[in-house]
Amino acid sequence: MIIPLSLIGLFAIAALVLLASPWPYLAPGAAIGLVGLLVLYRRPAWGLLAIIAVVPLEGLFKDSDLSAAKLIGASLALVLLLQLAVKQLPGERLRSSMWRLLLGFMALYLLSFWASDSSEMSLGHFRELAVGLLLFAITLLIGRELNLPMMCRLVTLSVGLTCIMAMFSAKYQDEGRAAGLLSDPNVFAMLIAIAVPMALWLVLNSPNRLHRLFWIACCLLLLAGMTKTNSRSGLVVLLISLGIVLVHYREQVARLRPRHLGFAMLGLAILLPAAVAVMPDTYIARIQSLTYLKSGVNAFKDDSLGRRSSYIVVGSKMIRENPLLGSGPGTFPLHYATTGYAKAFSANRKVGDLYRRAHNTYLEIFSEVGVPAGLLFTAMVILALYNLWYARRLWLQQGNHKQADMLTHLCMSMLAIGLFLMFLSAPNHKYLWIMLALSSVLRLEAERARLPQEAA
Known part of the structure; x- marks a missing residue:
């Protein structure tokens, strides 16, 4: 009972502080949060x-x-x-x-x-x-x-x-x-x-x-x-x-x-x-x-398949350059944006189109x-x-x-x-x-x- 009582005391203090603050309308939120924490304390699996x-x-x-x-x-x-x-x-x-x-x-x-x-x-x-x-x-x-x-x-x-x-x-x-x-x-x-x-x-x-x-x-x-x-x-x-x-x-x-x-x-x-x-x-x-796959990368008539092939090409190059530790977590878009593929497959040249992720978690982790x-x-x-x-x-x-x-x-x-x-x-x-x-x-x-x- 020590922990639940301490939680009640903590949220009671928080509610009083909010009532005395310029945002008194937030005080009921402390009470709702207290109820939620007590429920989670009794039934943590419900939270999951x-x-x-x-x-x-x-x-x-x-x-x-x-x-x-x-x-x-x-x-x-x-x-x-x-x-x-x-x-x-x-x-x-x-x-x-x-x-x-x-x-x-x-x-x-x-x-x-x-x-x-x-x-x-x-x-x-x-x-x-x-x-x-x-x-x-x-x-x-x-x-x-x-x-x-x-x-x-x-x-x-x-x-x-x-x-x-x-x-x-x-x-x-x-x-x-x-x-x-x-x-x-x-x-x-x-x-x-x-x-x-x-x-x-x-x-x-x-x-x-x-x-x-x-x-x-x-x-x-x-x-x-x-x-x-x-x-x-x-x-x-x-x-x-x-x-x-x-x-x-x-x-x-x-x-x-x-x-x-x-x-x-x-x-x-x-x-x-x-x-x-x-x-x-x-x-x-x-x-x-998908039937275009048998014709090779250069024959792709589908932009999506073409982009995915370019991710593999760029990712493979990154792996060869840094096989042990990669280029750093989350840096695949940085390397992809510097290639010609980024411009070729970008419809409007926006930053979001140039800096693309690998769209393959395994490839991304191996390369990064x-x-x-x-x-x-x-x-x-x-x-x-x-x-x-x-x-x-x-x-x-x-x-x-x-x-x-x-x-x-x-x-x-x-x-x-x-x-x-x-x-x-x-x-x-x-x-x-x-x-x-x-x-x-x-x-x-x-x-x-x-x-x-x-x-x-």
């Missing part, structure tokens, strides 16, 4: 769920220096530090197989920061990455209390809401491509690709038919939103996810009776032509443009932070996938198929993140760092659950 839910909605606060996610994250970090200080939260929860890779990556990152070609750009990059590192530690501490079904519901509903906004309002589109509340349609496509496996789990584990119909509608909404993004990478990732679903549930599919299979084939015969009919012509054209750091970062993503798949196998060995199904769908979401990092510059994405930590937590839980059975 709130952060997960507001990630797709962060665009609502893009003109503000303090977003909802940052406010909740800072409050949650304060609460967890207090709980660690009074040993209410055991420090052993920070144990993770990911630390060795992460500490090695950060050591190389700081060395690259010290030798950076632009300290200002590197500092901005570090500030963004620090948010992900904070979420990594928070998830390790409270991940075991996280309600995974609720997380799936919140992600599905949050991303689904942004799909509705993007599909029916030009305000949330970028040159006709759905971007939701984000500035990049491909980032929005990644959120949809992350949400689809979770929505499928909700469909397959619904308690009744009404709930199942609702989540099926959400799945269709997410797929419609994906087509509106015109994202080629999103389509590839979705097809891979659906393939994994069929492999995981192959035994259930094999038990289908011939009449059920006939209905399924009839449904596909109706849905596939309908999907092609409603798919935007621009999306079909973008998919067809060096090859060793790039290998460690890639190893973290692979380890997260392995942790989830290993935990799934342990639950299957214990006969807990429901938990194994959940791990399968979370592994698909993590795979979507890992694949999309090849098409986006998003080393600080919140879902990435949450899933990296959550994979360790879920593996430890599966291993602990196996110990009593082995002892028996």
Whole structure:
């Protein structure tokens, strides 16, 4: 009770100070903040769920220096530090197989920061990455209390809401491509690709038919939103996810009776032509443009593919020049702007068009932070996938198929993140760092659950 009482006293003093200040109307905010902190103190996992839910909605606060996610994250970090200080939260929860890779990556990152070609750009990059590192530690501490079904519901509903906004309002589109509340349609496509496996789990584990119909509608909404993004990478990732679903549930599919299979084939015969009919012509054209790849870089008729090829050329040169520590975190745009590609692919010669990021997280880290750091970062993503798949196998060995199904769908979401990092510059994405930590937590839980059975 000492910590809650001290929090009450602190906010009471803050309210009195605000009442005596030129801004007395801010005093009620101290009371609201106190209530929020006390709730987080009792249920810190709710704070993490709130952060997960507001990630797709962060665009609502893009003109503000303090977003909802940052406010909740800072409050949650304060609460967890207090709980660690009074040993209410055991420090052993920070144990993770990911630390060795992460500490090695950060050591190389700081060395690259010290030798950076632009300290200002590197500092901005570090500030963004620090948010992900904070979420990594928070998830390790409270991940075991996280309600995974609720997380799936919140992600599905949050991303689904942004799909509705993007599909029916030009305000949330970028040159006709759905971007939701984000500035990049491909980032929005990644959120949809992350949400689809979770929505499928909700469909397959619904308690009744009404709930199942609702989540099926959400799945269709997410797929419609994906087509509106015109994202080629999103389509590839979705097809891979659906393939994994069929492999995981192959035994259930094999038990289908011939009449059920006939209905399924009839449904596909109706849905596939309908999907092609409603798919935007621009999306079909973008998919067809992938055939230009076989003709080489000089034959590209698609500016987007041409730009991505130029990123690889510039990034490869940066790696050859500084293979050990790179050119410094966040400095890829600085090097790209000095090349002829920047002018060739810039429509209006604006600064934002000249200073482009690599649109490939792996390439960006290899070129900016060096090859060793790039290998460690890639190893973290692979380890997260392995942790989830290993935990799934342990639950299957214990006969807990429901938990194994959940791990399968979370592994698909993590795979979507890992694949999309090849098409986006998003080393600080919140879902990435949450899933990296959550994979360790879920593996430890599966291993602990196996110990009593082995002892028996």
